[in-house]
Amino acid sequence: MLIGVLGLQGAVSEHERMLADCGAKTRRVKTPEDLNGLDGIVVPGGESTAIRKLLVRESMLEPLRDLVAQGLPTFGTCAGMVLLAQPESLAGIHADVERNGFGRQRESFESDLQVTGWETPFHGVFIRAPYLKSVSAPAEALITLDDGRIVAATEKNVLTTAFHPELTGDKRFHQYFIDEFVKATTKTA
Protein backbone atom coordinates (compact mmCIF):
# COMPACT_ATOMS: atom_id res chain seq x y z
CA MET A 1 0.00 0.00 0.00
CA LEU A 2 1.49 3.32 -1.11
CA ILE A 3 0.06 6.60 0.19
CA GLY A 4 1.15 9.91 -1.26
CA VAL A 5 1.47 13.04 0.85
CA LEU A 6 1.15 16.23 -1.17
CA GLY A 7 4.50 17.84 -0.35
CA LEU A 8 4.43 21.32 -1.83
CA GLN A 9 4.12 23.16 1.49
CA GLY A 10 2.89 22.62 5.04
CA ALA A 11 2.93 19.90 7.71
CA VAL A 12 4.10 17.13 5.39
CA SER A 13 6.54 15.14 7.56
CA GLU A 14 3.98 14.86 10.38
CA HIS A 15 1.55 13.01 8.10
CA GLU A 16 4.34 10.81 6.76
CA ARG A 17 5.25 9.82 10.30
CA MET A 18 1.65 9.03 11.25
CA LEU A 19 1.09 6.95 8.10
CA ALA A 20 4.35 5.08 8.68
CA ASP A 21 3.21 4.36 12.25
CA CYS A 22 0.07 2.83 10.73
CA GLY A 23 2.25 0.56 8.58
CA ALA A 24 1.81 2.38 5.25
CA LYS A 25 4.53 3.27 2.77
CA THR A 26 4.52 6.94 1.81
CA ARG A 27 5.66 9.02 -1.12
CA ARG A 28 6.14 12.78 -1.07
CA VAL A 29 4.19 14.16 -4.03
CA LYS A 30 5.77 17.22 -5.67
CA THR A 31 5.27 16.68 -9.40
CA PRO A 32 2.47 15.29 -11.62
CA GLU A 33 4.55 12.10 -12.15
CA ASP A 34 4.54 11.45 -8.39
CA LEU A 35 0.75 10.96 -8.62
CA ASN A 36 1.14 7.71 -10.57
CA GLY A 37 0.44 4.43 -8.83
CA LEU A 38 -0.85 5.72 -5.50
CA ASP A 39 -3.40 3.83 -3.39
CA GLY A 40 -4.35 7.01 -1.55
CA ILE A 41 -3.25 10.60 -0.97
CA VAL A 42 -3.13 13.02 1.95
CA VAL A 43 -3.56 16.75 1.35
CA PRO A 44 -1.92 18.25 4.44
CA GLY A 45 -2.40 21.40 6.48
CA GLY A 46 -0.53 24.49 5.40
CA GLU A 47 -1.61 27.71 3.71
CA SER A 48 -4.38 26.75 1.29
CA THR A 49 -3.80 29.73 -1.02
CA ALA A 50 -0.07 28.97 -1.25
CA ILE A 51 -0.65 25.24 -1.85
CA ARG A 52 -3.29 26.00 -4.49
CA LYS A 53 -0.99 28.39 -6.35
CA LEU A 54 1.80 25.80 -6.31
CA LEU A 55 -0.61 23.11 -7.58
CA VAL A 56 -1.55 25.35 -10.50
CA ARG A 57 2.05 26.34 -11.20
CA GLU A 58 3.24 22.71 -11.22
CA SER A 59 0.29 21.67 -13.46
CA MET A 60 -0.95 19.32 -10.74
CA LEU A 61 -4.35 20.79 -9.91
CA GLU A 62 -6.25 19.12 -12.75
CA PRO A 63 -4.55 15.70 -12.59
CA LEU A 64 -5.13 15.55 -8.83
CA ARG A 65 -8.76 16.71 -9.16
CA ASP A 66 -9.31 14.02 -11.79
CA LEU A 67 -7.83 11.33 -9.54
CA VAL A 68 -10.05 12.43 -6.66
CA ALA A 69 -13.09 12.35 -8.98
CA GLN A 70 -12.08 8.89 -10.20
CA GLY A 71 -12.14 7.56 -6.64
CA LEU A 72 -8.58 7.85 -5.30
CA PRO A 73 -8.90 7.67 -1.49
CA THR A 74 -8.10 11.19 -0.26
CA PHE A 75 -7.63 12.58 3.25
CA GLY A 76 -7.49 16.36 3.66
CA THR A 77 -6.70 18.17 6.91
CA CYS A 78 -7.30 21.91 7.45
CA ALA A 79 -5.97 23.48 4.21
CA GLY A 80 -6.65 20.07 2.66
CA MET A 81 -10.31 20.35 3.68
CA VAL A 82 -10.47 23.84 2.14
CA LEU A 83 -9.01 22.66 -1.17
CA LEU A 84 -11.26 19.58 -1.31
CA ALA A 85 -14.38 21.64 -0.60
CA GLN A 86 -13.61 24.40 -3.13
CA PRO A 87 -15.26 23.55 -6.47
CA GLU A 88 -12.51 25.53 -8.25
CA SER A 89 -9.76 23.58 -6.47
CA LEU A 90 -10.03 19.81 -5.86
CA ALA A 91 -13.86 19.55 -5.76
CA GLY A 92 -13.79 16.38 -3.67
CA ILE A 93 -16.69 17.05 -1.31
CA HIS A 94 -20.01 18.85 -1.69
CA ALA A 95 -19.76 21.36 1.14
CA ASP A 96 -19.82 25.07 1.81
CA VAL A 97 -16.45 25.89 3.41
CA GLU A 98 -15.57 28.92 5.53
CA ARG A 99 -11.80 29.57 5.49
CA ASN A 100 -10.28 30.78 8.78
CA GLY A 101 -13.79 30.17 10.11
CA PHE A 102 -12.89 30.42 13.79
CA GLY A 103 -10.87 33.62 13.40
CA ARG A 104 -7.18 34.44 13.43
CA GLN A 105 -4.32 32.65 15.21
CA ARG A 106 -5.31 34.20 18.57
CA GLU A 107 -8.55 32.19 18.35
CA SER A 108 -6.81 28.90 17.42
CA PHE A 109 -7.72 26.24 19.97
CA GLU A 110 -7.63 22.67 21.23
CA SER A 111 -10.78 20.78 22.13
CA ASP A 112 -11.93 17.20 22.70
CA LEU A 113 -14.29 15.93 20.01
CA GLN A 114 -16.90 13.18 20.21
CA VAL A 115 -16.82 10.82 17.25
CA THR A 116 -19.80 8.49 16.85
CA GLY A 117 -18.74 4.93 17.47
CA TRP A 118 -15.39 5.80 19.08
CA GLU A 119 -14.98 4.94 22.75
CA THR A 120 -12.93 7.96 23.77
CA PRO A 121 -12.94 11.53 22.43
CA PHE A 122 -10.44 12.63 19.79
CA HIS A 123 -8.28 15.63 20.68
CA GLY A 124 -8.76 18.27 18.00
CA VAL A 125 -6.07 20.87 17.28
CA PHE A 126 -7.57 23.76 15.32
CA ILE A 127 -5.12 26.26 13.80
CA ARG A 128 -6.69 29.14 11.86
CA ALA A 129 -9.03 26.33 10.95
CA PRO A 130 -11.86 26.25 8.44
CA TYR A 131 -15.25 24.66 9.04
CA LEU A 132 -18.07 23.48 6.80
CA LYS A 133 -21.26 25.53 7.02
CA SER A 134 -23.21 22.74 5.36
CA VAL A 135 -22.74 19.56 3.39
CA SER A 136 -24.97 18.20 0.67
CA ALA A 137 -25.48 14.60 -0.47
CA PRO A 138 -23.62 12.43 -1.03
CA ALA A 139 -21.38 14.19 1.54
CA GLU A 140 -22.02 13.42 5.20
CA ALA A 141 -20.99 15.24 8.37
CA LEU A 142 -18.82 13.14 10.67
CA ILE A 143 -18.26 15.59 13.53
CA THR A 144 -20.51 18.58 14.21
CA LEU A 145 -19.79 21.03 17.05
CA ASP A 146 -22.56 22.13 19.43
CA ASP A 147 -23.00 25.36 17.47
CA GLY A 148 -23.61 23.44 14.23
CA ARG A 149 -20.20 23.93 12.64
CA ILE A 150 -19.08 20.79 10.80
CA VAL A 151 -15.40 19.96 11.44
CA ALA A 152 -15.13 16.51 9.86
CA ALA A 153 -16.96 15.11 6.87
CA THR A 154 -16.79 12.36 4.26
CA GLU A 155 -17.96 11.81 0.73
CA LYS A 156 -17.38 8.46 -0.95
CA ASN A 157 -13.55 8.26 -1.28
CA VAL A 158 -12.88 11.55 0.54
CA LEU A 159 -12.23 12.18 4.26
CA THR A 160 -11.73 15.72 5.57
CA THR A 161 -11.02 17.24 8.98
CA ALA A 162 -10.77 20.92 9.90
CA PHE A 163 -8.32 19.99 12.67
CA HIS A 164 -4.85 18.39 12.66
CA PRO A 165 -4.73 14.71 13.70
CA GLU A 166 -1.10 14.72 12.49
CA LEU A 167 -0.07 17.05 15.34
CA THR A 168 -1.36 14.70 18.05
CA GLY A 169 0.03 11.27 18.86
CA ASP A 170 -3.41 9.77 18.13
CA LYS A 171 -3.33 7.58 15.03
CA ARG A 172 -7.06 6.81 14.88
CA PHE A 173 -7.96 9.12 12.00
CA HIS A 174 -5.03 7.95 9.88
CA GLN A 175 -5.91 4.33 10.70
CA TYR A 176 -9.57 5.03 9.87
CA PHE A 177 -8.49 6.49 6.51
CA ILE A 178 -6.36 3.42 5.73
CA ASP A 179 -8.93 0.86 6.87
CA GLU A 180 -12.18 2.40 5.63
CA PHE A 181 -11.00 4.25 2.52
CA VAL A 182 -7.72 2.87 1.19
CA LYS A 183 -8.18 -0.83 2.01
CA ALA A 184 -11.88 -0.73 1.11
CA THR A 185 -11.02 0.64 -2.34
CA THR A 186 -8.13 -1.78 -2.91
CA LYS A 187 -10.49 -4.71 -2.13
CA THR A 188 -13.22 -3.67 -4.55
CA ALA A 189 -10.73 -2.86 -7.30
Next chain:
Amino acid sequence: MVETGTTLVKRGMAEMQKGGVIMDVANVEQAKVAEDAGAVAVMALERVPSDIRAAGGVARMSDPAMVESIMNAVTIPVMAKCRIGHIAEARILEAIGVDYIDESEVLTPADNNYHIDKNDFKIPFVCGCRDLGEALRRVGEGSSMLRTKGEPGTGNIIEAVRHMQKVNEQIRQVTSAKPEHLMAIARDLRAPYELVKQVHDLGKLPVVNFAAGGVSTPADAALMMNLGADGIFVGSEIFKSENPAKFAKAIVTATAHPTDYSLIAEVSKNLGNPMKGIELSTLTDDQKMATRGVE
Protein backbone atom coordinates in the same frame (compact mmCIF):
# COMPACT_ATOMS: atom_id res chain seq x y z
CA MET B 1 -13.01 22.22 27.19
CA VAL B 2 -11.79 24.71 24.63
CA GLU B 3 -8.27 26.06 25.18
CA THR B 4 -6.62 28.83 23.16
CA GLY B 5 -2.97 29.96 23.07
CA THR B 6 -1.57 26.53 23.99
CA THR B 7 1.99 25.47 23.16
CA LEU B 8 0.68 22.95 20.63
CA VAL B 9 -1.47 25.53 18.85
CA LYS B 10 1.37 28.08 18.81
CA ARG B 11 4.05 25.67 17.60
CA GLY B 12 1.57 23.99 15.24
CA MET B 13 0.94 27.30 13.49
CA ALA B 14 4.66 27.42 12.60
CA GLU B 15 4.54 23.79 11.41
CA MET B 16 1.89 24.84 8.88
CA GLN B 17 4.28 27.42 7.42
CA LYS B 18 6.95 24.83 6.58
CA GLY B 19 8.28 24.77 3.05
CA GLY B 20 6.94 28.27 2.52
CA VAL B 21 8.16 31.83 2.16
CA ILE B 22 7.32 34.68 4.55
CA MET B 23 7.75 38.07 2.91
CA ASP B 24 8.41 41.53 4.36
CA VAL B 25 5.82 43.99 3.07
CA ALA B 26 5.52 47.72 3.71
CA ASN B 27 2.00 48.38 2.35
CA VAL B 28 -1.24 46.79 1.16
CA GLU B 29 -0.13 46.66 -2.47
CA GLN B 30 3.03 44.72 -1.59
CA ALA B 31 1.05 42.38 0.68
CA LYS B 32 -1.22 41.50 -2.25
CA VAL B 33 1.77 40.86 -4.52
CA ALA B 34 3.18 38.55 -1.85
CA GLU B 35 -0.09 36.66 -1.38
CA ASP B 36 -0.51 36.32 -5.12
CA ALA B 37 3.01 34.94 -5.46
CA GLY B 38 2.18 32.17 -2.97
CA ALA B 39 3.70 33.53 0.25
CA VAL B 40 2.55 31.58 3.35
CA ALA B 41 2.54 34.76 5.46
CA VAL B 42 3.59 38.40 5.31
CA MET B 43 5.60 40.42 7.80
CA ALA B 44 4.10 43.90 8.02
CA LEU B 45 6.69 46.59 8.69
CA GLU B 46 6.92 50.22 7.66
CA ARG B 47 10.52 50.05 6.55
CA VAL B 48 12.32 46.94 5.33
CA PRO B 49 15.71 46.27 6.94
CA SER B 50 17.77 47.86 4.15
CA ASP B 51 15.74 51.08 4.55
CA ILE B 52 16.16 50.91 8.31
CA ARG B 53 19.91 50.71 7.72
CA ALA B 54 19.82 53.66 5.37
CA ALA B 55 17.57 55.80 7.59
CA GLY B 56 19.44 55.22 10.84
CA GLY B 57 17.90 56.38 14.13
CA VAL B 58 15.63 54.25 16.33
CA ALA B 59 13.51 51.61 14.60
CA ARG B 60 10.26 50.79 16.43
CA MET B 61 7.10 48.70 16.05
CA SER B 62 5.09 49.72 12.96
CA ASP B 63 2.00 51.91 13.16
CA PRO B 64 -0.90 49.63 14.25
CA ALA B 65 -3.08 51.21 11.53
CA MET B 66 -0.57 50.11 8.89
CA VAL B 67 -0.47 46.55 10.32
CA GLU B 68 -4.29 46.41 10.45
CA SER B 69 -4.62 47.62 6.86
CA ILE B 70 -2.53 44.64 5.78
CA MET B 71 -4.49 42.23 8.01
CA ASN B 72 -7.65 43.44 6.26
CA ALA B 73 -6.17 43.14 2.78
CA VAL B 74 -4.95 39.51 2.74
CA THR B 75 -6.26 36.17 4.03
CA ILE B 76 -2.83 34.63 4.74
CA PRO B 77 -1.34 35.11 8.24
CA VAL B 78 0.16 38.50 9.10
CA MET B 79 3.22 38.83 11.33
CA ALA B 80 4.65 42.01 12.84
CA LYS B 81 7.84 42.95 14.67
CA CYS B 82 8.34 44.32 18.16
CA ARG B 83 11.61 45.46 19.72
CA ILE B 84 13.60 42.94 21.80
CA GLY B 85 12.30 43.10 25.36
CA HIS B 86 9.51 45.56 24.55
CA ILE B 87 6.59 43.92 26.36
CA ALA B 88 4.20 46.80 25.63
CA GLU B 89 4.76 46.73 21.87
CA ALA B 90 4.18 42.96 21.95
CA ARG B 91 0.94 43.38 23.92
CA ILE B 92 -0.25 46.02 21.45
CA LEU B 93 0.38 43.65 18.54
CA GLU B 94 -1.45 40.92 20.46
CA ALA B 95 -4.36 43.30 21.06
CA ILE B 96 -4.82 44.03 17.36
CA GLY B 97 -4.62 40.29 16.69
CA VAL B 98 -1.58 39.74 14.46
CA ASP B 99 -0.96 36.06 13.87
CA TYR B 100 2.71 35.96 14.89
CA ILE B 101 5.09 38.39 16.61
CA ASP B 102 8.76 38.62 15.64
CA GLU B 103 10.81 39.82 18.61
CA SER B 104 13.38 41.19 16.26
CA GLU B 105 16.93 42.50 16.26
CA VAL B 106 16.04 44.38 13.07
CA LEU B 107 14.39 46.95 15.34
CA THR B 108 16.39 48.84 17.95
CA PRO B 109 16.42 46.72 21.16
CA ALA B 110 14.42 48.09 24.10
CA ASP B 111 16.02 45.95 26.82
CA ASN B 112 19.68 44.95 26.91
CA ASN B 113 19.16 42.25 29.53
CA TYR B 114 15.81 40.51 29.16
CA HIS B 115 13.84 39.14 26.25
CA ILE B 116 10.05 39.05 26.56
CA ASP B 117 8.51 36.17 28.56
CA LYS B 118 6.68 34.79 25.57
CA ASN B 119 5.05 31.85 27.37
CA ASP B 120 2.57 34.30 28.77
CA PHE B 121 1.11 35.37 25.39
CA LYS B 122 -1.79 33.90 23.38
CA ILE B 123 0.02 34.87 20.18
CA PRO B 124 3.06 32.83 19.10
CA PHE B 125 6.51 34.40 18.71
CA VAL B 126 9.42 33.87 16.37
CA CYS B 127 12.96 34.83 17.46
CA GLY B 128 16.36 34.89 15.79
CA CYS B 129 19.28 32.66 16.76
CA ARG B 130 22.92 32.27 15.81
CA ASP B 131 23.68 29.05 17.68
CA LEU B 132 21.93 26.29 19.58
CA GLY B 133 22.32 27.93 22.98
CA GLU B 134 20.60 31.09 21.79
CA ALA B 135 17.92 29.00 20.05
CA LEU B 136 17.10 27.04 23.19
CA ARG B 137 17.12 30.11 25.45
CA ARG B 138 14.49 31.65 23.16
CA VAL B 139 12.44 28.43 23.19
CA GLY B 140 12.77 28.41 26.98
CA GLU B 141 11.25 31.90 27.05
CA GLY B 142 8.35 30.58 24.97
CA SER B 143 9.35 31.21 21.35
CA SER B 144 7.28 28.86 19.14
CA MET B 145 9.41 29.30 16.04
CA LEU B 146 13.04 30.15 15.32
CA ARG B 147 14.90 31.74 12.44
CA THR B 148 18.53 32.43 11.73
CA LYS B 149 19.48 36.03 12.37
CA GLY B 150 21.64 36.37 9.29
CA GLU B 151 22.61 39.95 8.64
CA PRO B 152 19.34 41.67 7.67
CA GLY B 153 19.13 44.18 4.86
CA THR B 154 22.53 43.35 3.41
CA GLY B 155 21.51 41.02 0.60
CA ASN B 156 24.42 38.87 1.78
CA ILE B 157 23.70 35.24 2.68
CA ILE B 158 26.92 34.42 4.55
CA GLU B 159 25.64 35.09 8.07
CA ALA B 160 22.40 33.11 7.59
CA VAL B 161 24.52 30.20 6.31
CA ARG B 162 26.86 30.51 9.29
CA HIS B 163 23.97 30.49 11.78
CA MET B 164 22.15 27.57 10.14
CA GLN B 165 25.34 25.50 9.90
CA LYS B 166 26.24 26.28 13.51
CA VAL B 167 22.83 25.28 14.93
CA ASN B 168 22.73 22.06 12.91
CA GLU B 169 26.31 21.12 13.78
CA GLN B 170 25.52 21.60 17.47
CA ILE B 171 22.31 19.55 17.15
CA ARG B 172 24.39 16.71 15.70
CA GLN B 173 26.83 16.98 18.63
CA VAL B 174 24.01 16.95 21.20
CA THR B 175 22.22 14.06 19.48
CA SER B 176 25.33 11.86 19.44
CA ALA B 177 26.45 12.80 22.96
CA LYS B 178 26.25 10.37 25.86
CA PRO B 179 23.21 11.13 28.05
CA GLU B 180 25.47 11.68 31.07
CA HIS B 181 27.27 14.48 29.22
CA LEU B 182 24.15 16.54 28.53
CA MET B 183 24.35 18.64 31.69
CA ALA B 184 27.87 19.81 30.84
CA ILE B 185 26.74 20.51 27.28
CA ALA B 186 23.81 22.56 28.61
CA ARG B 187 26.26 24.52 30.78
CA ASP B 188 28.57 25.22 27.82
CA LEU B 189 25.69 26.18 25.53
CA ARG B 190 24.09 28.28 28.30
CA ALA B 191 20.82 26.51 27.50
CA PRO B 192 18.14 24.91 29.71
CA TYR B 193 19.04 21.27 30.45
CA GLU B 194 15.49 20.01 29.73
CA LEU B 195 15.60 21.47 26.22
CA VAL B 196 19.08 20.08 25.54
CA LYS B 197 17.72 16.69 26.62
CA GLN B 198 14.77 17.15 24.25
CA VAL B 199 17.08 17.91 21.32
CA HIS B 200 19.12 14.82 22.25
CA ASP B 201 16.00 12.63 22.25
CA LEU B 202 14.28 14.15 19.19
CA GLY B 203 17.41 14.62 17.08
CA LYS B 204 16.09 18.05 16.13
CA LEU B 205 14.88 21.35 17.55
CA PRO B 206 11.51 21.25 19.33
CA VAL B 207 10.21 24.02 17.01
CA VAL B 208 10.68 24.85 13.33
CA ASN B 209 13.68 26.89 12.21
CA PHE B 210 13.47 29.18 9.17
CA ALA B 211 16.29 30.96 7.34
CA ALA B 212 16.32 34.74 7.52
CA GLY B 213 18.66 37.65 6.95
CA GLY B 214 20.20 38.06 3.52
CA VAL B 215 18.20 35.67 1.29
CA SER B 216 18.38 37.53 -2.05
CA THR B 217 17.86 35.07 -4.90
CA PRO B 218 15.95 31.84 -5.62
CA ALA B 219 19.33 30.08 -5.40
CA ASP B 220 19.86 31.54 -1.90
CA ALA B 221 16.47 30.14 -0.83
CA ALA B 222 17.34 26.71 -2.27
CA LEU B 223 20.73 26.81 -0.54
CA MET B 224 19.14 27.46 2.86
CA MET B 225 16.50 24.75 2.36
CA ASN B 226 19.26 22.28 1.48
CA LEU B 227 21.14 23.26 4.63
CA GLY B 228 18.09 22.22 6.64
CA ALA B 229 15.91 25.35 6.92
CA ASP B 230 12.20 24.58 7.35
CA GLY B 231 11.26 27.64 5.29
CA ILE B 232 12.39 31.11 4.27
CA PHE B 233 11.95 34.70 5.39
CA VAL B 234 12.69 37.24 2.67
CA GLY B 235 13.13 40.82 3.77
CA SER B 236 14.30 43.72 1.71
CA GLU B 237 15.15 41.80 -1.41
CA ILE B 238 11.79 41.24 -3.14
CA PHE B 239 10.52 44.79 -3.23
CA LYS B 240 13.99 46.22 -3.92
CA SER B 241 14.24 44.09 -7.04
CA GLU B 242 13.24 45.22 -10.53
CA ASN B 243 10.23 42.90 -10.91
CA PRO B 244 8.86 42.07 -7.43
CA ALA B 245 5.96 39.83 -8.57
CA LYS B 246 8.19 37.63 -10.73
CA PHE B 247 10.94 37.63 -8.12
CA ALA B 248 8.55 36.65 -5.31
CA LYS B 249 7.11 33.76 -7.34
CA ALA B 250 10.60 32.53 -8.20
CA ILE B 251 11.61 32.41 -4.53
CA VAL B 252 8.41 30.51 -3.65
CA THR B 253 9.11 27.94 -6.37
CA ALA B 254 12.75 27.49 -5.31
CA THR B 255 11.68 27.02 -1.67
CA ALA B 256 9.06 24.40 -2.58
CA HIS B 257 11.43 22.52 -4.93
CA PRO B 258 14.90 23.13 -3.46
CA THR B 259 16.58 20.24 -5.28
CA ASP B 260 14.93 20.66 -8.68
CA TYR B 261 17.76 22.68 -10.17
CA SER B 262 16.46 22.80 -13.74
CA LEU B 263 13.24 24.30 -12.42
CA ILE B 264 15.16 26.81 -10.27
CA ALA B 265 17.28 27.67 -13.32
CA GLU B 266 14.08 28.31 -15.27
CA VAL B 267 12.54 30.65 -12.67
CA SER B 268 15.88 32.41 -12.10
CA LYS B 269 16.10 33.58 -15.71
CA ASN B 270 15.84 37.32 -16.45
CA LEU B 271 14.85 38.36 -12.95
CA GLY B 272 16.76 41.62 -13.35
CA ASN B 273 19.28 42.84 -10.85
CA PRO B 274 18.83 41.70 -7.26
CA MET B 275 19.51 44.33 -4.61
CA LYS B 276 23.11 45.48 -4.66
CA GLY B 277 24.04 44.05 -1.29
CA ILE B 278 26.70 44.88 1.25
CA GLU B 279 30.00 43.10 1.83
CA LEU B 280 29.95 42.45 5.57
CA SER B 281 33.57 43.44 6.22
CA THR B 282 32.57 46.99 5.30
CA LEU B 283 30.11 47.13 8.23
CA THR B 284 31.33 48.32 11.61
CA ASP B 285 30.21 46.34 14.68
CA ASP B 286 27.70 49.11 15.44
CA GLN B 287 26.10 48.63 12.05
CA LYS B 288 25.53 44.88 12.51
CA MET B 289 22.04 43.85 13.58
CA ALA B 290 22.69 40.18 14.39
CA THR B 291 24.66 41.06 17.51
CA ARG B 292 22.02 43.41 18.91
CA GLY B 293 20.17 42.86 22.15
CA VAL B 294 21.06 40.36 24.82
CA GLU B 295 24.39 38.47 24.64
